[in-house]
Amino acid sequence: MSLCARDAFRAELTAVAGRDGRVVCLETLPRDKDHPFAAAHPDRFFSLPNVGSVLTQMVTGLGAAGFRPFVVVTSGAEVRTTAPRSLWRDCLEAGATVVVPPENFPDGYDEVRRMSGVPLAVPCGEQETRAVVRQAARSARPHCLVLGERAGAGRGDGAESGAPLSSLALGDPEAACARLISVGEAGTRLAVAARAASPGLGHAHLVYLDDAGLSAAAVELARWPGTSVVTAAPRMLDPVLRELRSRMPGRAVLGVPAGAGRGDVAQVLAAAAGD
CATH class of the missing domain: 3.40.50.920 (Rossmann fold)
Incomplete structure (x- = not known):
């Protein structure tokens, strides 16, 4: 069975981090004991369920130290000290690739579009999600990824996995x-x-x-x-x-x-x- 987009993101980022020691994962969720990234790279995983400006400060510091931060921002009910829209916008501006849930779309959509050079991706299915994560990791630019938690249907129609992602x-x-x-x-x-x-x-x-x-x-x-x-x-x-x-x-x-x-x-x- 295909993984949902959020699980596919975690799995692929874990694999990418195994090849690139600069990749760091930060989540605004309580620590998940089954999180693959935390298990494989505990020194590069940070769980920050009660976040404020500290998250943006961490992203800025990690970037200055040469790391590649990926930040997973949850929906509003789970982030109590900072509005999610401000949080992921500030993290993008600090240079992180940010994952937001579909519930945050289209809130802030125009803001992301005005951020010159920030790709905004809404992948479908496990393979496409993994490809987008790899592309974001290879890029020197921060990305905004909109990922849900349902199992992905995939593109269907006999689509070739090597087709352009645009x-x-x-x-x-x-x-x-x-x-x-x-x-x-x-x-x-x-x-x-x-x-x-x-x-x-x-x-x-x-x-x-x-x-x-x-x-x-x-x-x-x-x-x-x-x-x-x-x-x-x-x-x-x-x-x-x-x-x-x-x-x-x-x-x-x-x-x-x-x-x-x-x-x-x-x-x-x-x-x-x-x-």
């Missing part, structure tokens, strides 16, 4: 009258189900939602005729629609929310058909 286009743009654009776990599940029902649809899977990632994806998406239908969890859908519409003026870009009790395959197919 977007994955499937289907023939000359033959497809419309295409789906999936974001995140819930959005990808819905898009894969809709494409199974209507194989003629194209499918573009987006991972990076920062300005550079969306601009690169828009160039590729402009090759496709007809309507675009974005499938994403409700909190992700509106900002992604706004940004894609601004980059593809005059093109029909619709949205169907994904998740429990949200949009279904029939709604996606109706939107793609222009009904």
Whole structure:
């Protein structure tokens, strides 16, 4: 069974840290006795459940000492002394790669986009999450990763693991009258189900939602005729629609929310058909 995104992050970061002694993990959760990073690299793991400015100070100090800090920030109910939005923003500015839950999206989305050179990734499935972690570890820039705790569906559709992480286009743009654009776990599940029902649809899977990632994806998406239908969890859908519409003026870009009790395959197919 595939790991959920948070567990895939922990497993991959543990492996990366085994090859790179600069990688350090900090979490705003109470220490988990089964945490793989803590077990493998106890001298580079820090659990800080009651955090304040000390976390940002630690990140700044670790960076100055040549380390590569990765910070996992939990949702608001679990962080009591500092607002999560301020916390992960300050850690990004201090040079850390930061992991936030989907509940924090789109709060602060525009702030991340205004941080020049900070990639914002929303991977789907275990393999994609691991690839994003490796890419963040190789980069000299801090990243913002949006990771949930549900088991990942993967991209499906016969996607190749070596496909670009900025977007994955499937289907023939000359033959497809419309295409789906999936974001995140819930959005990808819905898009894969809709494409199974209507194989003629194209499918573009987006991972990076920062300005550079969306601009690169828009160039590729402009090759496709007809309507675009974005499938994403409700909190992700509106900002992604706004940004894609601004980059593809005059093109029909619709949205169907994904998740429990949200949009279904029939709604996606109706939107793609222009009904």
